[in-house]
Amino acid sequence: MPNIIREKSKWGQVLSIPASNVKELKTKLKQGWWLFMQQWAGTIFYMLIFFGILYFLIIRPQQKQQKRRQEMLNSLKVDDRVVLAGGLHGRITKIKDRTLMVRIADRVEVEVDKGGVAYVPGQEE
Template identity: 50%
Template sequence: MNAAHAAELAFAASAPPGAAGGSGAMMTQVLFFAAIFAIFYFLLIRPQQKQKRDREQMLTALKKGDRIVTTGGLHGTVTGLSDHTVTVRVADQVKLEFDRSAVGKILVGGTADKDA
């Protein structure tokens, strides 16, 4: 037996069993991370996207005469709209101008249509 052959036998004997099949462990890790990503997507990311889309639709649907509640809790009636602002009548002869993003919800019949 020569020295090179003995070194190969020693190296092969020192390898742990199953080391040749390392792709199975890697595949398990890939599946684990894919499952974690899927859980995060369906429990966190997707609901946030839906909520954002619903809010944008609500703000786009604003019209004069709508009763609203601002994010600060102020109740009033929309009297004017522009691209970025909403004018709200909160009392007789009292009109306030807000950013559209300050609208929390639209009231229908005195109750909340959608919660923001």
């Protein structure tokens, strides 16, 4: 009768393995793990490529656009001509922390949020 190794699994079952098969079993487990990792390596590789493309085609250009817009808003000064988000054209008469006073007609001034400026004519790319 060959030597039998008895081990208790984590679920409480007793496993009986012939001692001669232990080395073979360990080898198969290592090979199985290696095959499993090889299968997932391709998937992980393609996911990394996908996220790289996503970053360079969508995220990075959007960050650059936000940076240019913030620079444009920070560079606004009194007497600049601006076009507001609603399409109104005007000239800046006063700058506050978060708002601008824009003259859109003779004796007609409106207070708008800085984020309401669509662009400065002559500075758009």
